[in-house]
Amino acid sequence: xxxxxxxxxxxxxxxxxxxxxxxxxxxxxxxxxxxxxxxxxxxxxxxxxxxxxxxxxxxxxxxxxxxxxxxxxxxxxxxxxxxxxxxxxxxxxxxxxxxxxxxxxxxxxxxxxxxxxxxxxxxxxxxxxxxxxxxxxxxxxxxxxxxxxxxxxxxxxxxxxxxxxxxxxxxxxxxxxxxxxxxxxxxxxxxxxxxxxxxxxxxxxxxxxxxxxxxxxxxxxxxxxxxxxxxxxxxxxxxxxxxxxxxxxxxxxxxxxxxxxxxxxxxxxxxxxxxxxxxxxxxxxxxxxxxxxxxxxxxxxxxxxxxxxxxxxxxxxxxxxxxxxxxxxxxxxxxxxxxxxxxxxxxxxxxxxxxxxxxxxxxxxxxxxxxxxxxxxxxxxxxxxxxxxxxxxxxxxxx
Amino acid sequence: xxxxxxxxxxxxxxxxxxxxxxxxxxxxxxxxxxxxxxxxxxxxxxxxxxxxxxxxxxxxxxxxxxxxxxxxxxxxxxxxxxxxxxxxxxxxxxxxxxxxxxxxxxxxxxxxxxxxxxxxxxxxxxxxxxxxxxxxxxxxxxxxxxxxxxxxxxxxxxxxxxxxxxxxxxxxxxxxxxxxxxxxxxxxxxxxxxxxxxxxxxxxxxxxxxxxxxxxxxxxxxxxxxxxxxxxxxxxxxxxxxxxxxxxxxxxxxx
Numbered sequence: 001x002x003x004x005x006x007x008x009x010x011x012x013x014x015x016x017x018x019x020x021x022x023x024x025x026x027x028x029x030x031x032x033x034x035x036x037x038x039x040x041x042x043x044x045x046x047x048x049x050x051x052x053x054x055x056x057x058x059x060x061x062x063x064x065x066x067x068x069x070x071x072x073x074x075x076x077x078x079x080x081x082x083x084x085x086x087x088x089x090x091x092x093x094x095x096x097x098x099x100x101x102x103x104x105x106x107x108x109x110x111x112x113x114x115x116x117x118x119x120x121x122x123x124x125x126x127x128x129x130x131x132x133x134x135x136x137x138x139x140x141x142x143x144x145x146x147x148x149x150x151x152x153x154x155x156x157x158x159x160x161x162x163x164x165x166x167x168x169x170x171x172x173x174x175x176x177x178x179x180x181x182x183x184x185x186x187x188x189x190x191x192x193x194x195x196x197x198x199x200x201x202x203x204x205x206x207x208x209x210x211x212x213x214x215x216x217x218x219x220x221x222x223x224x225x226x227x228x229x230x231x232x233x234x235x236x237x238x239x240x241x242x243x244x245x246x247x248x249x250x251x252x253x254x255x256x257x258x259x260x261x262x263x264x265x266x267x268x269x270x271x272x273x274x275x276x277x278x279x280x281x282x283x284x285x286x287x288x289x290x291x292x293x294x295x296x297x298x299x300x301x302x303x304x305x306x307x308x309x310x311x312x313x314x315x316x317x318x319x320x321x322x323x324x325x326x327x328x329x330x331x332x333x334x335x336x337x338x339x340x341x342x343x344x345x346x347x348x349x350x351x352x353x354x355x356x357x358x359x360x361x362x363x364x365x366x367x368x369x370x371x372x373x374x375x376x377x378x379x380x381x382x383x384x385x386x387x388x389x390x391x392x393x394x395x396x397x398x399x
Numbered sequence: 400x401x402x403x404x405x406x407x408x409x410x411x412x413x414x415x416x417x418x419x420x421x422x423x424x425x426x427x428x429x430x431x432x433x434x435x436x437x438x439x440x441x442x443x444x445x446x447x448x449x450x451x452x453x454x455x456x457x458x459x460x461x462x463x464x465x466x467x468x469x470x471x472x473x474x475x476x477x478x479x480x481x482x483x484x485x486x487x488x489x490x491x492x493x494x495x496x497x498x499x500x501x502x503x504x505x506x507x508x509x510x511x512x513x514x515x516x517x518x519x520x521x522x523x524x525x526x527x528x529x530x531x532x533x534x535x536x537x538x539x540x541x542x543x544x545x546x547x548x549x550x551x552x553x554x555x556x557x558x559x560x561x562x563x564x565x566x567x568x569x570x571x572x573x574x575x576x577x578x579x580x581x582x583x584x585x586x587x588x589x590x591x592x593x594x595x596x597x598x599x600x601x602x603x604x605x606x607x608x609x610x611x612x613x614x615x616x617x618x619x620x621x622x623x624x625x626x627x628x629x630x631x632x633x634x635x636x637x638x639x640x641x642x643x644x645x646x647x648x649x650x651x652x653x654x
Binding site: 004005008012017018019020021022023024025027028086087088089091092094095098099100102103104105106108190193194195196197272345348349350351352353 | 437478571573581638
């Protein structure tokens with residue numbers, strides 16, 4: 001009998017206190033940690049792109065297309081960990097065909113499609129249309145046709161049409177900002193609306209998810225910008241890093257404040273579940289919450305970024321610090337997703353005990369699969385940067 | 400009709416069309432906001448509206464109910480999947496509480512706390528609360544879990560996508576993913592049996608009659624009489640799940 005569910009029998013010996021018998025296995029594993037992390041990168045990267053466009057922050061210009069293509073690359077992968085985690089993945093389409101109106105999860109498909117089709121693809125298309133028309137004329141063979149198809153046959157590049165491209169792109173960006181907020185705030189709502197789970201159930205959850213998304217997206221675009229400059233052997237413009245760093249600093253402060261507020265509120269009101277959650281954060285989540293998310297992901301980056309607001313000395317040092325900070329911030333946000341998703345399932349809803357979680361290496365919800373879904377967007381991004389190189393675009397004519 | 404006439408009638412048409420579509424949109428928005436709040440309501444007055452009573456004072460912790468349920472409902476025998484189980488609570492003299500449910504109580508219980516340390520001890524059978532405002536039904540993204548017209552929460556196994564959101568949403572830990580069927584699974588109050596007038600397996604087998612179910616609408620039913628004569632309580636009332644599983648003599652330690 002023991003051979004049927006060896007991992008569950010192993011967990012059985014690691015249970016602390018009392019849990020309901022059905023609670024032994026975690027329902028949502030590492031793939032559901034990866035999913036909000038990826039979606040957050042999409043929303044964050046898009047918001048950074050929008051800053052340039054809507055608020056006309058010219059310094060950020062070199063990161064604009066990179067940010068958009070990063071958002072698209074991650075968005076294309078965002079649903080994969082979700083679908084592959086379903087027990088019946090072949091029925092995934094039901095969520096689009098017969099969505100249940102009272103379910104928070106049912107709306108995901110629509111929010112996702114709206115964001116992909118209406119916001120990102122359209123914006124990128126308006127952005128690149130002029131260049132694609134020019135590239136279609138320059139290139140030969142298959143690539144000529146690829147660009148021709150991508151222009152959808154709209155080859156008019158008169159100044160009037162091009163300026164319309166820009167205007168429409170601008171409108172989409174304006175629509176896109178609330179859409180990005182909805183996309184990721186909504187992911188937070190999926191967790192925040194589960195009243196049975198006191199670790200998740202807070203109206204601040206969408207806001208926390210949103211700000212951590214912006215933190216991770218901004219950090220990711222910064223790192224990708226650095227990597228792209230390095231690969232193309234171009235000099236990295238430290239002013240761009242300073243500009244991104246400034247945004248990262250402010251958003252990180254907001255993120256830290258709101259998450260801190262959430263924790264202080266929990267401690268102060270000390271509801272029914274308080275003792276259990278206290279044991280959770282001091283025990284099973286200690287490393288990922290205090291060390292990984294708090295210290296590595298938040299406090300040290302805040303200190304370094306604060307220092308970089310004033311320090312304008314050695315360029316090499318600044319670049320190195322930005323690079324390290326970016327990676328630390330990403331580790332912090334990933335840990336935050338872990339703490340929410342995994343942490344929320346480690347304690348029993350009887351508030352009397354804890355189950356245990358050990359992530360496997362192989363299998364559809366193992367570590368390797370999670371790493372694959374995290375790396376795939378970089379493959380897509382490489383392809384997109386090759387297909388639509390921002391540095392070869394037709395320069396915009398200032399009006 | 401002159402040119403002016405055409406224009407004015409067109410304007411009129413556009414006006415009324417705009418009003419009508421605005422009204423439809425407004426109504427549908429209002430209506431959809433109600434969809435956010437989930438609650439099952441008895442629709443057909445000819446059908447029963449079922450509730451359950453568990454009398455904690457009568458339970459002897461034999462675990463026959465949990466065993467009968469597994470046999471009846473094709474629940475895997477491993478100790479990780481239960482539609483119903485029995486918990487043993489032991490409140491110690493120092494106020495601490497020990498809870499256990501080894502194999503759901505199927506193999507019986509052994510008291511591990513020495514007699515002199517025990518303040519009180521009792522058994523609590525658990526099963527789906529068949530909530531009228533079920534969080535599990537509310538969150539199902541495809542509507543695969545639903546309320547029967549009799550107020551019983553069921554799962555359509557051919558439709559469930561296995562997203563596990565309902566398992567997360569149930570505050571009572573009553574759901575699991577069936578390891579073979581790969582869909583959400585839970586107590587159906589033996590819907591297949593009660594439709595034929597038979598009692599659910601757990602109730603049929605209970606030697607002390609600690610569990611009963613009945614029609615909450617029928618003011619002369621046994622269950623309504625019981626609820627009238629006893630002080631009962633539902634689990635986690637603060638969550639407003641509209642639980643229809645009423646416990647008699649429930650101690651405050653139980654969640």
